[in-house]
Amino acid sequence: AQKVTQAQTEISVVEKEDVxxxxxxxxxxxxxxxxxxxxxxxxxxxFLIRRNSFDEQNEISGRYSWNFQKxxxxxxxxxxxxxxxxxxxxxxxxxNSGYALNFGKGTSLLVTP
Amino acid sequence: xxxxxxKPSRDICQRGTSLTIQCQVDSQVxxxxxxxxQPGQSLTLIATANQxxxxxxxxxxxxxxxxxxxPNLTFSTLTVSNMSPEDSSIYLCSVVGGWRYNEQFFGPxxxxxxx
Numbered sequence: 001a002q003k004v005t006q007a008q009t010e011i012s013v014v015e016k017e018d019v020x021x022x023x024x025x026x027x028x029x030x031x032x033x034x035x036x037x038x039x040x041x042x043x044x045x046x047f048l049i050r051r052n053s054f055d056e057q058n059e060i061s062g063r064y065s066w067n068f069q070k071x072x073x074x075x076x077x078x079x080x081x082x083x084x085x086x087x088x089x090x091x092x093x094x095x096n097s098g099y100a101l102n103f104g105k106g107t108s109l110l111v112t113p
Numbered sequence: 114x115x116x117x118x119x120k121p122s123r124d125i126c127q128r129g130t131s132l133t134i135q136c137q138v139d140s141q142v143x144x145x146x147x148x149x150x151q152p153g154q155s156l157t158l159i160a161t162a163n164q165x166x167x168x169x170x171x172x173x174x175x176x177x178x179x180x181x182x183x184p185n186l187t188f189s190t191l192t193v194s195n196m197s198p199e200d201s202s203i204y205l206c207s208v209v210g211g212w213r214y215n216e217q218f219f220g221p222x223x224x225x226x227x228x
Contacts, residue, residue, distance in 0.1 A: 037219075043203065043224075045207075045219035047218060091156070099217065100146060100171075101146075102158070104155060105154070
């Protein structure tokens with residue numbers, strides 16, 4: 001069975017602070033895929049990243065970075081110099097096919113000016 | 114990226130009725146899925162919509178309650194049958210395209226309220 005745990009339910013930071021959203025996963029598959037999505041207050045789901053289990057390279061995209069560590073079954077997401085527009089619910093998801101997604105419960109991030 | 118539209122965007126329905134939600138993509142896609150997001154909750158996969166054949170349902174979801182059609186590579190429907198207030202949720206379709214398998218995009222969702 002697959003499971004995604006996002007232990008942080010809500011996080012509140014002041015603008016320009018760095019913030020890390022934690023994601024821990026469980027799977028018995030050797031091949032799997034991890035995702036992060038952003039859901040702003042408007043409700044749409046925005047794709048951020050997909051990573052497969054054979055690629056442990058960390059990734060950076062602008063102010064966003066992801067740290068994938070198989071040894072600890074974690075795929076954490078860091079926002080550097082947070083902005084008010086980063087306020088959203090962030091979901092981590094896992095899939096053994098790369099397509100059908102098993103979502104965590106989400107972390108609600110509030111960035112205040 | 115794909116442009117995905119859903120109709121209706123929202124609806125308020127009476128208990129015992131059915132609602133069909135449409136998902137239209139602007140280009141042919143390989144796979145389409147339907148998810149449910151209950152109020153304040155995460156997303157749960159309902160089923161994989163298979164083109165030309167019966168959908169593949171996840172545990173806890175059945176065809177009689179959530180019949181799905183996918184007549185071609187750009188369109189799918191989800192029907193929520195014999196609705197009860199517990200069906201009040203956002204229903205989202207998602208697609209994996211033939212152009213970029215590394216990304217999975219979601220439609221804007223249909224917000225359903227059942228009274």
